[in-house]
Amino acid sequence: MAGIGAVAAVCLVATLLVRRPEPIVGVLALLGATYALILVIDSPPLDGRSVIVGAALLTIGELAYLSVEAHLAVTEEAGATARRVASVAVLALLALALGATTLAVVGVLHAGGIATEVVGVAAAAAAVGLLVLAARDARPSKQLDEAGQGVTEGERTGANERGAGRSVV
Amino acid sequence: MTPFASPRLASYLGLAALGLIAALTLRRSELVVVAAPFALMVAAGLLESRPEVGAWLTVGCDRALEGDEVIVEIELNAHTSADVLELHLVIPRGLTVVHGDNPCSLHLRAGEERTLSLTLRCERWGSVELGDMRLRARGRIGMLAWEGRVRRPQHIQIYPRSELLHSLVAPLETQLVTGDLVARVRADGFEFADTRGFVPGDRLRSVNWRASARRGALIVNERHPDRNADVVLFLDSFAEARSGTDTDGTLERAVRAAATLGGRYLERHDRVGLVTFGGVLRWLEPGGGLVQRYRLIDALLETGVEFSYAWKDVNIIPARTLPPKALVIAVTPLLDERSIAALLDLRARGHDLAIVEVSPEEVVTPSDGLDALAYRLWLLRRAGLRARFERSGVAVARWNDERTLDAGLEGVRAFRRRARLSRR
Numbered sequence: 001m002a003g004i005g006a007v008a009a010v011c012l013v014a015t016l017l018v019r020r021p022e023p024i025v026g027v028l029a030l031l032g033a034t035y036a037l038i039l040v041i042d043s044p045p046l047d048g049r050s051v052i053v054g055a056a057l058l059t060i061g062e063l064a065y066l067s068v069e070a071h072l073a074v075t076e077e078a079g080a081t082a083r084r085v086a087s088v089a090v091l092a093l094l095a096l097a098l099g100a101t102t103l104a105v106v107g108v109l110h111a112g113g114i115a116t117e118v119v120g121v122a123a124a125a126a127a128v129g130l131l132v133l134a135a136r137d138a139r140p141s142k143q144l145d146e147a148g149q150g151v152t153e154g155e156r157t158g159a160n161e162r163g164a165g166r167s168v169v
Numbered sequence: 170m171t172p173f174a175s176p177r178l179a180s181y182l183g184l185a186a187l188g189l190i191a192a193l194t195l196r197r198s199e200l201v202v203v204a205a206p207f208a209l210m211v212a213a214g215l216l217e218s219r220p221e222v223g224a225w226l227t228v229g230c231d232r233a234l235e236g237d238e239v240i241v242e243i244e245l246n247a248h249t250s251a252d253v254l255e256l257h258l259v260i261p262r263g264l265t266v267v268h269g270d271n272p273c274s275l276h277l278r279a280g281e282e283r284t285l286s287l288t289l290r291c292e293r294w295g296s297v298e299l300g301d302m303r304l305r306a307r308g309r310i311g312m313l314a315w316e317g318r319v320r321r322p323q324h325i326q327i328y329p330r331s332e333l334l335h336s337l338v339a340p341l342e343t344q345l346v347t348g349d350l351v352a353r354v355r356a357d358g359f360e361f362a363d364t365r366g367f368v369p370g371d372r373l374r375s376v377n378w379r380a381s382a383r384r385g386a387l388i389v390n391e392r393h394p395d396r397n398a399d400v401v402l403f404l405d406s407f408a409e410a411r412s413g414t415d416t417d418g419t420l421e422r423a424v425r426a427a428a429t430l431g432g433r434y435l436e437r438h439d440r441v442g443l444v445t446f447g448g449v450l451r452w453l454e455p456g457g458g459l460v461q462r463y464r465l466i467d468a469l470l471e472t473g474v475e476f477s478y479a480w481k482d483v484n485i486i487p488a489r490t491l492p493p494k495a496l497v498i499a500v501t502p503l504l505d506e507r508s509i510a511a512l513l514d515l516r517a518r519g520h521d522l523a524i525v526e527v528s529p530e531e532v533v534t535p536s537d538g539l540d541a542l543a544y545r546l547w548l549l550r551r552a553g554l555r556a557r558f559e560r561s562g563v564a565v566a567r568w569n570d571e572r573t574l575d576a577g578l579e580g581v582r583a584f585r586r587r588a589r590l591s592r593r
Contacts, residue, residue, distance in 0.1 A: 021176040021177075021180075022176065024176075024180060025179075025180035025183060025184065028180070028184055029183075029184060029187060032184065032187070032188065032191075032200075032203060035199075035200075035203065036191055036195060036200055039195070039197045039199055039200070040195060040197070046198065046199065047199045049199075050199035050200070050202040050203050051202055053199075053202075053203050054203040054204070054205060054206050054207075055206060057184075057203065057206075057207075058206040058207060058210065061177070061180070061181070061184075061207075065176070065177050074255045074257075074272045074273065074274045075270040075272070075273050075274060076273075076274040076275075077273070077274065077275045077276065080253070080274065080275075080276060083276065087309065091210070094206075095206035095209075098205055098206055098209055099202045099203075099205060099206065102201060102202045102205045103198075103199075103202050106198040106199075106201060106202065120193075120201075121193055124189040124190075124192070124193060124201070127185075127189065127208060128185070128186045128189055128190075130212075132182065132186075
């Protein structure tokens with residue numbers, strides 16, 4: 001477990017060094033898989049640490065994306081980074097609250113039998129389906145920088161005063 | 170504005186789906202708890218409303234000289250909040266940002282108005298259009314980015330700066346209209362030319378009484394009249410030489426020289442015309458005054474090197490653009506055979522011609538070996554070309570980094586003092 005966690009940490013550091021956002025999801029998935037493996041091996045009845053794990057993964061992801069975006073060409077105004085870090089902290093707290101609520105609901109429904117399990121499967125499938133449908137129309141974003149913006153040159157107009165003219169022949 | 174997904178959207182969506190599927194597969198409810206924050210982030214991000222931001226552009230002036238600084242103000246008005254608004258004003262060629270951030274990122278609250286100021290330096294003459302703004306706004310969650318383009322076109326005419334010039338090349342023959350140039354012919358005027366014997370019809374005020382008393386016969390003064398001249402600037406735009414995109418090429422310097430010469434001749438009450446001889450032929454018939462000066466500058470600002478294979482000679486130039494007795498000043502790098510042939514043709518047709526060579530030789534930096542040999546051969550060939558023009562009675566003024574335009578034209582004046590226009 002520690003080895004997988006170390007590999008994830010190294011991957012995260014490498015991701016931040018190369019300043020590319022794509023590998024971040026892989027690092028988060030690796031950390032989540034590590035936690036799932038712990039759950040499978042230890043098999044606790046209902047692990048309360050999942051609340052912290054969920055909030056921690058979200059915080060790691062947000063901070064990693066924040067770090068990558070901070071290196072873009074666009075100059076940010078003063079205080080922007082501090083404001084976004086504060087937003088991440090608020091998100092972490094919200095994630096903790098949400099996780100605790102979810103864990104409580106899961107605890108109540110834990111002994112619900114096959115009917116509850118079917119409802120859970122349907123809810124999970126519906127949630128994933130709704131999210132995929134909602135995100136389907138969104139196109140990938142582009143980086144905004146000074147290069148490759150298709151600089152518009154002023155349109156040239158021919159001289160039309162008296163005694164002036166132009167010919168392409 | 171068009172919504173685009175940020176990289177986080179797909180990542181968090183995938184993680185949420187993976188967590189829920191793993192929870193079902195492994196039958197571990199804790200993984201639902203782990204996946205829930207990611208699913209909630211995606212849902213909240215997709216539900217964010219579209220930011221509405223208005224942008225307006227104000228340019229400090231619409232006319233400037235090369236080297237001047239122009240202040241541009243961008244007014245932003247946010248109808249709804251934008252957590253991060255990235256703004257990029259597309260800067261056309263010829264302008265550079267010297268003060269202010271472009272692109273920049275800022276935070277706007279709902280109803281907030283903000284004015285950004287940019288100072289631009291006019292680096293190159295030309296007519297530029299400013300006002301293409303690219304916006305990208307993100308909400309607080311940041312799962313979607315809305316990108317849009319705002320066009321508020323504003324035109325800036327950047328006039329070429331003047332070169333130092335003390336004196337001009339005088340034409341061999343003047344026109345009939347009064348001007349500042351002392352004509353070679355003798356007629357009514359101010360400048361004393363000579364004396365001669367009185368003939369019936371001479372005016373009494375022309376009699377030189379002191380000389381008449383000494384000679385014992387009536388002697389009259391002859392004078393040179395003050396006339397103007399027709400000057401045609403022949404700008405070669407077939408080809409140019411430049412060492413890089415940021416440095417001035419021969420065309421930029423040629424336009425500066427043409428603008429300087431045109432302005433100075435117009436100040437002397439001469440009539441000035443323009444022929445831009447290149448892939449696109451442009452012409453402006455000779456005229457005088459302030460209006461002609463602005464026409465000339467506007468025509469020069471349109472000049473560019475348009476690539477063309479078509480062979481062109483002086484026959485395609487409208488006849489009225491090259492009036493008789495006009496002084497033709499060609500500003501050329503002497504790189505294209507078509508313009509060289511046209512200049513020789515003009516001289517062969519009896520036009521009074523002088524050439525300002527905007528030297529491309531300094532632009533070329535040859536390496537060792539065969540390059541150096543080819544460079545030396547090229548220099549020899551250019552020297553031969555200059556000698557060919559001088560044998561035809563055409564003075565060539567070389568203008569480069571080491572030699573000013575004024576010094577080059579002094580060489581032309583010295584050459585024309587010795588040489589005389591021959592007519593067939």
